[in-house]
Amino acid sequence: MKFIGIAALCALGATGTTAAQSAAADQFADGLAEFRREAGIPSFSVIVIENGEIVSESYLGFSDDEGDVATGADTSYFVASVTKAIAGTTLFLADRAGEIDLDTPLADAEDWQGFCEWFPDSSIVFAGGDINGVTVPDFACAGQTLRNAVNMRVNGEPGTDFLYNPLVFARISRHLDEVHSRDFRSLVYDYALDPAEMRDTAAGWRDAPRGHVLSHLAPPMHRVDGRFVKQPLPDDDFRAAAGLYMTARDLARFDIALSDGTLMSDALREEMWTPPMNADGQPSDYVHGWFVQRWGDERLIYHTGWQPQSYSAIYLHMPERQLTLIALANSEGLWWGSRPDRAEIHNSPLVQRFFEAYGMTE
Template identity: 45%
Template sequence: MRFLCLFALLLLPSVTSAQAGDPADEFASFDRFLAEFREENSVPALSAVIVRDGQIAWEGYYGWADDEGEVATSADTTYKIASTTKPIAATAIMAEALAGGLSLDLPMRADEGFADTCDWLSQSPIPFGSGGEDRHGNAVSAMDCAKQLTLSQMLDMRANGEDFVYNPIAYARVDRAISGAGGRDLRAIVRDRVAEPAGMRNVALGWRDPEGGDALRFLAPPFHPVDGRLVKQVLPDDDFRAAAGIIASPLQMAKFDIAFDSGVLIPPALIRELVEADIGPLGDYRRGWFLEDWNGQRLLWHSGWNEQKGSALYLKVPGKRLTLIVLANTEAIWWDNSLVKAEVAQSPIAQRFLEEFAR
């Protein structure tokens, strides 16, 4: 009976809204695309928000956020946002440094376990540890354990050398380095420097967040298609790190996005540096963001992936003052992106969004 409910919910219509004053059909095509994407990829719950000119321009909620088909996906539905935590955490760390609460020059070895983690990782078969190639043949450098890595370099994903290599395990040690150097707990930093000033509510900074509000109550449980069936997955038990762990809805992430662009969280000059930075043909990674150029537009973005449990896309087009946030409770949004190349334009959802709204 449970599997019948899960497949039935895939056929249900979406719930969408557009801000007053927008043409009624402006987002209709994109809405249909996401509804079809959800059905074709067997996603029980999918939520999306578009921000434009500092305001919520459109919202779309698809399917059901439980395994009995009784709780429709809504603006309250939350997800584990996986690695889209990184730009939020990095922004909070930058704000803490600007306020004098920590130094971006602090060594990652202030984390007493960092050296052992690096030694293990650099000898492991994990590509961002011991090196190799991505699917395009681009070299993935091994982690450089002799390098005196700083917090600033880690926020730029430079644990493996001069060029960026996406290294989430090393990034996950950031909070330990901060506390090891005498800094505040990362949860307190993100709450004080980002969540509160941005007006984010019902956002849990990890499972153990005492101020998480209703984030856990509204959480869409993870699923994975197996042999034509949607199978409910065990919830990951990892807590909050700079690399991942936030539980939120796209609407609350949009509040971060609006505050970020308005200069409430960090000075606009720091955002301009990301938009104007010179990047190579493979793109770059700076301060928690992938940087990529597409048709003359600078893109800031991040993906999120919990294997067989959930996925996310957070895509900004600063030149258009435009943002897309999409969360799902399967891994369907993830597109196996490279460790050394920023390639959000390979995402089917990003492609459609960019072609419709950013060209």
């Protein structure tokens, strides 16, 4: 269906869903208050979408540190790396439109040259090392392209294998800001935010026209000795890897626009989500800013977000079921310590509850 705006969708109700689906959404929603307490989440916003319609919205807790302001539909969050899914979608569409070329060498930008003088020999593990027993192949600057960066194929032989590398992904926006005729923020607005009518999303602290989003921001919180303590706000401005602030409803707007033809055709969307092959002949777990995973007969398209001791998020889309889970939190309570070399959203405690409610088994 054509995207008609969140208020109209809510007014229409779940007319495109079955009774079993609605019951599953209700069952899942019934357990969210308990999950919030267990996970340590002060402000928690959760939306379930079925067949292009919001069937469940839950706004739990408080969006301030005094417990005076209840979480609501206008509560916004820093969504951390969920930004990558929207940035990757923007880059895919801009490439198909001929506005940018994903095969452009990153070395075309002076910023990349400065980055390469520092990053390979830094102590940052994404330049090479070990993350919880996972070997990170060495990073080399030569031969890298925008496509390698957006597909997370920059460690080891460029363009060969997937390894999650958020630092290199973040350079995408710096590259385009330097060499392109207009900045990355304007591309994201033109290809994603504006077509999806995402009016409650701010692209970083300096997005002055969207100041109302930041005025409704749930502050970052971390539990210390049994109580929640307010944390410093993220200090980086908008970039390809992170920096979007939004409400759960605005992320739902994006998801619906992605599915109903507003942003792209079904064929183009499938192209965007078709991963390249790794050196071992298996499909990559990441493409165009999205994790892609097979779990039994299910295809899981998703991204997570994690700002340590501050924010966490889950955005999971299941295209064959036309089912989406969106969860935003102002603590790291949704984070479970995922690996950098594979997609494993099924290990998320919240996603496990979601699958249980919908009777999904591997």
